[in-house]
Amino acid sequence: MRVKIAFEEKGVVGYEVKEENLPHGKSELLLKSNPIYQKVPVLLHNGNPIVESTNIVYYIDEAWPSSPSLLPSCAYGRARARFWADFVDKKVYDAGAAIWGGKGEEIEAAKNEFIEVIKKLEGALGDKDYYGGDTFGFVDIIAIPLTSWFLTYEKLGGFKVEEECPKFAAWMKRCQDRESVAKALPDPEKVHEFVIKLRKMLGIE
Template sequence: MHKDESMRRTVYKERESQSRQREAWPTLARLEFRPKAAQTKTCALKMFSNKRLPPRDIVSHEREGLQERLAKRCPKEDLLLLDFWVSPFCMRVKIALAEKGLNYESKEEDLFGGKSELLLKSNPVYQKVPVLLHNGKPLNESAIIVGYIDEKWPSPPLLPACAYGRSQARFWADYIDKKLFDATCTVWRSTGEAVEVAKKDFIEVLKVLEEALGEKKFFGGKTFGFVDIVAIPMASWFYASEKFGNFTVEAECPKLSAWIKRSMQRESVAKALPDPEKVYDFVVMFRKMQGIE
């Protein structure tokens, strides 16, 4: 009996010692040597037991290894935006980049004095902004660029998770591209009785969008997303249309106006959109250049 009791105590002490060792070095063993779990954990424990590193050194060593692996997986992105400050299409790209938390360089184009060789080379078909160069590869057309950004950097997502939701978002983005910009600009490009016709058409487009928005906070629901990014830059041009058309969007479409104010509270939008009065000054200047009185 005495011999058995002595053996039990010896086994208990050995197990207790092994348990303390496992508690001392489990984190790094799991993190650094996960592929070959059983065999490699033992090697890791022996390696660090021989070195007698205190736990804080293990944590530091562990973080350095993690940072090195993340750097290899996520190389630094080279993003260059060929921009024009008043273009609502360029604003879309800037908002999308900001929503993803991406750093980029912006190069302002002189669209009236002469387009750069880089722009002509990067977009030889349309020769217009925006162009986003990702690691030297050019991307054209704002809605396509926003979609690329969302696909390349999926978090946080801009498009809905389900296929139907994504198709609906793309439908409304296409509607905005085909209807909203032209309707907005036609108001301030018109003169005489044509202004009233243009104003009526513009308001009809806004009401269609207001109906699509419904009671939702944003077009995609509770979260700011793809359709909001495509639509909100045009709001910076509404003031010019209001001035020349003698009306207000708020009076005609109060729900849409409330959506504009909500969207403007986002930092990404507030930083990307210029002052509407500066856009109005640009429109006045552009009308003179086009001989519109």
């Protein structure tokens, strides 16, 4: 999702998407392109593989420099963007996974941790429209795909992001209204259905 949004925002067209049916094994192309982690996504550009979604978005911004930059122009702004992108990668998914993978009191504790993580992100956003200020950019691209899971976290955890973090919820809506984001994100209801099936498969409920 991050890569697709970045391409759309940079105006890159004519790329080919090849999906992996991961439950049924990994293709030779994937194993060859990302032998270390053997994970998607992988961007193949000029015969070279670029791996890890955040790293790919960095690459896209540099490889297509004539388009509007996704990162701030100043060194401090870029450093700040990299910090918060790293925070999103390290904190948001794991905090959410603890909710959907938990039971009983575990979910309550995970919910509280998740809300604290989102509050920190809300603090970083402040009163700005986007993390880069007035312009949708790098941190927004890194963070917004993870919000497609938020409905699931809310239903399992018994809370509302909008009530806990209204400025962050407004940012989510702002981003989701962008064409690049709307085209890339899955239906949150379908994500919820998938997670419920997954919890049953794993014997969680």
